[in-house]
Amino acid sequence: MCKAVKISVRGRVQGVGFRPFIYSLSKKYRLKGTVQNNLDHVLILLEGAEDKLEEMVNEIKMSSPPLSKISEISVEEVPVIGFKEFTIAMSQASGEAVPWIAGDAAVCEECLNELKDPSNRRYQYPFINCTQCGPRYTIIRRLPYDRPNTTMKTFQMCHACQLEYNDPKSRRHHAQPICCPECGPGLTLYNQRKEQLAENLSAVAQAVRFIKQGSILAIKGIGGYHFACDAQQEQAVDQLRIRKKRPQRPFAVMVKSLEAARELCHISHQEADRLTSSDMPIVILRRKKHSLLPDKLSPGLSTLGVMLPYAPLHHLLFEETGLSCLVMTSANSTGLPMPYKESVNSLYDIGDYCLTHNRDIYLPVDDSVVQCEGESLMYIRRARGFVPDPLLTEQNVDRILALGGNQKNTFAIGKQNHVIMSPHIGDLENEEMIQSFESQLQHFKKWLKVDEKYIAVDKHPFYASQSIVEKLNGEVIPVQHHHAHHVSCMEDNGLKESCFGLILDGTGYGEDGHIWGFECLYGNANSVERLGHLQYTPLPGGEQAVKEPWRNAVGMLLHYWPLEGKALAEELFPDKWSEINTIDRMIKYKLNTPLAGTCGRLFDAVSAMLGICCTSTYEGEAAIKLSDYMYQTSNESDEAYSFHLNTDSHHFLELDLSPMIREILQDQFNQRPLAQIVQTFHQTIVSSCVEMVLKAAEKRPELNRAVVLSGGSFQNIFLAREMKRQFQKKDFNVYTHKNVPCHDGGLSLGQIIIASRSSHL
Numbered sequence: 222m223c224k225a226v227k228i229s230v231r232g233r234v235q236g237v238g239f240r241p242f243i244y245s246l247s248k249k250y251r252l253k254g255t256v257q258n259n260l261d262h263v264l265i266l267l268e269g270a271e272d273k274l275e276e277m278v279n280e281i282k283m284s285s286p287p288l289s290k291i292s293e294i295s296v297e298e299v300p301v302i303g304f305k306e307f308t309i310a311m312s313q314a315s316g317e318a319v320p321w322i323a324g325d326a327a328v329c330e331e332c333l334n335e336l337k338d339p340s341n342r343r344y345q346y347p348f349i350n351c352t353q354c355g356p357r358y359t360i361i362r363r364l365p366y367d368r369p370n371t372t373m374k375t376f377q378m379c380h381a382c383q384l385e386y387n388d389p390k391s392r393r394h395h396a397q398p399i400c401c402p403e404c405g406p407g408l409t410l411y412n413q414r415k416e417q418l419a420e421n422l423s424a425v426a427q428a429v430r431f432i433k434q435g436s437i438l439a440i441k442g443i444g445g446y447h448f449a450c451d452a453q454q455e456q457a458v459d460q461l462r463i464r465k466k467r468p469q470r471p472f473a474v475m476v477k478s479l480e481a482a483r484e485l486c487h488i489s490h491q492e493a494d495r496l497t498s499s500d501m502p503i504v505i506l507r508r509k510k511h512s513l514l515p516d517k518l519s520p521g522l523s524t525l526g527v528m529l530p531y532a533p534l535h536h537l538l539f540e541e542t543g544l545s546c547l548v549m550t551s552a553n554s555t556g557l558p559m560p561y562k563e564s565v566n567s568l569y570d571i572g573d574y575c576l577t578h579n580r581d582i583y584l585p586v587d588d589s590v591v592q593c594e595g596e597s598l599m600y601i602r603r604a605r606g607f608v609p610d611p612l613l614t615e616q617n618v619d620r621i622l623a624l625g626g627n628q629k630n631t632f633a634i635g636k637q638n639h640v641i642m643s644p645h646i647g648d649l650e651n652e653e654m655i656q657s658f659e660s661q662l663q664h665f666k667k668w669l670k671v672d673e674k675y676i677a678v679d680k681h682p683f684y685a686s687q688s689i690v691e692k693l694n695g696e697v698i699p700v701q702h703h704h705a706h707h708v709s710c711m712e713d714n715g716l717k718e719s720c721f722g723l724i725l726d727g728t729g730y731g732e733d734g735h736i737w738g739f740e741c742l743y744g745n746a747n748s749v750e751r752l753g754h755l756q757y758t759p760l761p762g763g764e765q766a767v768k769e770p771w772r773n774a775v776g777m778l779l780h781y782w783p784l785e786g787k788a789l790a791e792e793l794f795p796d797k798w799s800e801i802n803t804i805d806r807m808i809k810y811k812l813n814t815p816l817a818g819t820c821g822r823l824f825d826a827v828s829a830m831l832g833i834c835c836t837s838t839y840e841g842e843a844a845i846k847l848s849d850y851m852y853q854t855s856n857e858s859d860e861a862y863s864f865h866l867n868t869d870s871h872h873f874l875e876l877d878l879s880p881m882i883r884e885i886l887q888d889q890f891n892q893r894p895l896a897q898i899v900q901t902f903h904q905t906i907v908s909s910c911v912e913m914v915l916k917a918a919e920k921r922p923e924l925n926r927a928v929v930l931s932g933g934s935f936q937n938i939f940l941a942r943e944m945k946r947q948f949q950k951k952d953f954n955v956y957t958h959k960n961v962p963c964h965d966g967g968l969s970l971g972q973i974i975i976a977s978r979s980s981h982l
Contacts, residue, residue: 225254225301226274228265230281232292233321233610235366238352239263240309241394242286247307248389250277254304258312258365261320268304288323288353288499292613309395312365319639320364320669322357324606325443325586327501327531329354331392336533337540342381345422347534348405348580352396354499358609359444359582360398364668368397372581379404406580408534413569425534428576429542437461439552439572443532444586444605445561446552446568446577449475453546455515461548462517464571466555470839471519473503473526473588475549477539482527485512485546491593500606501531502589507852514546521834521846523853526590534578551587556650558657561585584664585657586644594938600962601936603631604644609665611639612960612970614712616746616977622662622673622695623972624686626702626965628840629933632662633969636669640973645966648840649685659689677976679705679968681730698976702729702968703740703932704749709971710929710963711745714956719745720925721752721914721953723944725906726932726964727821727841728767736760738819738932741874741913743924746978752917753866753874755818761804763815770825770843771797771835775804776814777826781879789886793830820906820934823878824848827885827902831895841933850899851939861905866912874913881905903939911947927954933964 230239235258243256243265252269265281267274278296285291328336332349335341343349350356360372368374378386382401385393393399400406402421410424411417419427428438435457437450448465450457452474462468476482479497486506488496496504503526508519519525528549530536538544551559554567561582568575590602600607618635625631630646643665646658666672673695678686680699690697706729707722722742731737732751739755759776766772771794778786778793790801807814824844828834833850834843863880881902888898918924928948935941935957945955961967 222271223268223301224271224274225266225268225299226278227297227299228267228278228281229262229293229295230265230291231262231294231319231321233288233290233323234263234285235321235364236323236357236361236397237288238286238394238396239289241352241389243281244307244309244389244394246277246280250274252277253307255308255310257310258367260313260364266299266302266304268301286353288326290321290610292321309389312367319611319636319641321611322361322364322366322609324358324500324608324610325356326354326499326606327529328533328536329499332533333536336536343401345537345540346402346405347408347425347532347537347578348398348400349533350396350398350400351392352394353392355396355398356443356580359584359586360580362583366397371397372583373398373400376400376405376580406578408576408578411569411575411577413573415569418574422537424576425537428574429538429544431574432538432544432547435460436573437464437571439568439575439577440534441561441563441575441577441582442534443582444584444588445559445582446565447549448552448572449538449547449549451544451546452514452518452548455517458515458517458548461550461571465550468838469520469842471522471524471526472548472550473528473590474514474518475528475530475535475547477530477545479529481545482506482529485509485514486525486527489593491596491598495591495593495598496527496529498606500589501529502591502606503528503602505590505592505601518548522849524849528588556648557653558647559585559587584661589645592936592938594942597957597959599936599938599941599958600960600966602629602645603642603962603966608644609641611636611641614638614640614974615717616974618973618977620671620674621677621973621976622671622675622693623677623700623969623976624679624689625969625972626679627681627684627686629962629964629966630658631966631969632658632665633973634665634669634671634673635973635977636671640970641665641669642961642969655685655689658685659692675976675979677969677972679730679972698979700972700975701732701749703737703742704744704975705968705971706931706963707742707744707749707929707971708746708974709961709967710931710956710958712970712974713958713960713967714929716927716929716956717745718925718927719743720927720929721917722749722929722931723910723914724932725820725910725930725934725940727819727934728817729819736815736817736819736822738817738821739823739876741910741917743917743921746974751873753876753913755820755823756875756877756879757816757818759808759814760817760822761807761814763813767822767825767837769836770829772800772804773822774826774829775801776808777882779805779808781882793832793886794835820932823906824934827882830882830885831889831898833895844934844937847899848903848937848939850896851903854894854896854900858900859904860901861908862901864905864909866909866916874916876909876913878905878909903937904943906940907943907947910944911951914948914953915951926952927956929956931958931963931967935963
């Protein structure tokens with residue numbers, strides 16, 4: 222007996238070969254009907270035998286294409302129409318639910334085999350792709366995802382590609398970026414005078430020769446331009462640092478293969494899986510001590526950011542060229558947006574040559590950065606490959622916009638019960654970065670068909686969001702920085718009941734006007750209360766003390782020990798005696814000396830006291846270099862320095878770490894090995910945090926014994942792992958981030974959830 226069903230499939234079902242997949246199943250089960258892309262779902266009409274209909278529906282649920290992600294599937298019996306065959310219907314731009322777009326995917330194994338096959342018509346073609354790989358997010362102008370709505374619109378398919386596109390048996394059936402050397406994009410190599418030197422494969426060969434000669438190349442990839450040079454040539458690395466004005470911040474490298482990466486770094490099974498996944502992010506790995514790569518790739522660190530070739534062009538740069546490892550870093554001047562258009566002058570000011578192509582990038586996206594901790598994945602930068610997948614929430618976030626923070630910015634938009642977060646944008650420190658933010662925000666709003674009704678912003682009066690919000694329409698809902706961190710981690714773990722939050726980060730605007738960042742909180746999205754914090758110390762010069770941690774250290778010493786602190790400071794920083802006198806006066810007269818109690822600034826001060834990093838050239842440098850010493854000792858002692866836990870004038874628990882600072886200085890002057898001092902310091906932070914939460918729980922035994930860990934300091938794997946272990950020993954349920962970064966890159970998630978529960982709504 223013939224029956225008919227209508228199937229609606231929602232989720233990431235566009236740009237992943239879903240319609241060809243359905244077509245092939247219809248042939249397998251001898252069913253007739255249609256499949257059609259709509260703006261927010263795929264609509265399938267099927268007619269045939271009842272048992273075959275059931276089998277096909279089950280296979281859709283269980284064996285969908287690798288890049289797809291089904292969030293909802295509904296099946297409804299409908300009247301039989303009498304289809305004569307199964308066809309792929311023309312897409313319709315209709316639908317009001319949340320559209321899902323596949324992230325840009327690394328070249329798949331089948332395309333890679335064709336790329337290396339001399340008999341294949343796409344042999345060595347740098348834009349080879351199929352339904353399971355290639356650009357997606359970066360080329361889509363509008364939805365639904367069809368070729369005319371992408372930047373591939375300008376490339377007319379040749380007859381051979383058109384046949385593949387129309388052939389249901391082909392891997393490229395309805396692959397929207399399909400192309401070949403006859404009809405697709407091409408490469409061009411330019412010099413600094415923007416004179417054309419070569420095209421296509423000749424351009425690749427010439428680019429490789431220039432890299433081997435020590436030159437720096439700007440190379441256009443999937444989401445923007447990289448600067449590339451031979452990672453094994455120290456002089457080239459030095460030159461790139463000078464031109465980018467990036468003296469210390471680590472460079473990521475692209476390594477020819479997983480086997481080549483194993484020669485340079487220690488790689489676990491989890492790290493290998495992530496390196497070779499379809500999103501192919503940069504993975505932070507431990508370097509092998511006898512690696513042949515120059516230390517200047519990641520100065521002062523024992524780790525290295527490594528990725529594998531993810532675009533066909535990357536493979537051509539390595540294929541039988543003798544190159545095995547390239548620096549591959551975003552081609553922006555420090556502090557500016559990543560360039561993705563040929564007109565950006567920095568490409569030619571910094572690069573000796575530019576290897577570009579004529580497939581436009583509509584939306585830029587940086588490389589994602591992750592770190593593995595056992596089975597867990599920690600997002601350092603959530604971008605290419607991971608966005609723009611929506612996050613499902615039980616809150617009504619419809620038409621709420623969250624602007625995020627000033628550093629490591631992401632924004633979030635709510636549509637119905639989904640949160641769509643932007644990729645990593647960066648630090649909103651100048652007009653160019655703000656313009657980049659606003660441009661991407663407008664695209665997301667248009668794409669999602671959302672006009673904001675409410676706007677969540679950080680309470681900091683000087684964040685860029687305060688000026689951005691003036692150009693938007695909607696009721697403003699201010700959100701405290703650390704409350705947003707707290708709720709971000711709660712939402713990341715599906716928590717709703719109030720719980721403790723231990724928030725350790727660098728800088729956040731506090732309710733009392735001071736700088737917070739070492740907080741013991743309790744609450745949920747409705748409200749939060751502060752239970753404890755780190756004792757405030759002066760930050761002489763404010764932002765200047767952040768960039769020059771030795772000033773922060775001096776401020777602490779003068780605050781803790783007004784009589785002998787100056788002598789201690791001069792002993793630690795003998796070449797700074799004049800500045801120390803000035804800082805002493807600044808503190809006495811309270812001149813440009815805000816009070817701060819943050820974990821980031823504490824790490825900075827200790828790093829400076831130990832002579833590890835006195836001046837930071839990039840955000841977090843002093844803390845990162847200090848923490849790296851944790852890799853240099855196998856001593857797993859629970860030894861901790863002394864500390865006091867008091868009650869301040871507002872009845873908050875107040876953590877006084879001055880005894881720890883005194884003991885660190887004694888160890889330093891007694892020449893105790895740095896790695897041991899750093900380990901004991903880390904253990905003290907863990908012990909003091911656990912003690913603070915335990916004291917708060919003892920005072921209020923009715924409180925829920927669950928704690929979330931959030932804030933940028935939890936990028937420190939030891940802190941996250943050891944804190945979790947110690948809390949679990951005390952019968953706490955402990956939660957860390959899963960889908961968004963623990964730093965300010967996850968802030969917008971917390972903001973949008975808090976706004977959804979605001980009394981304004």
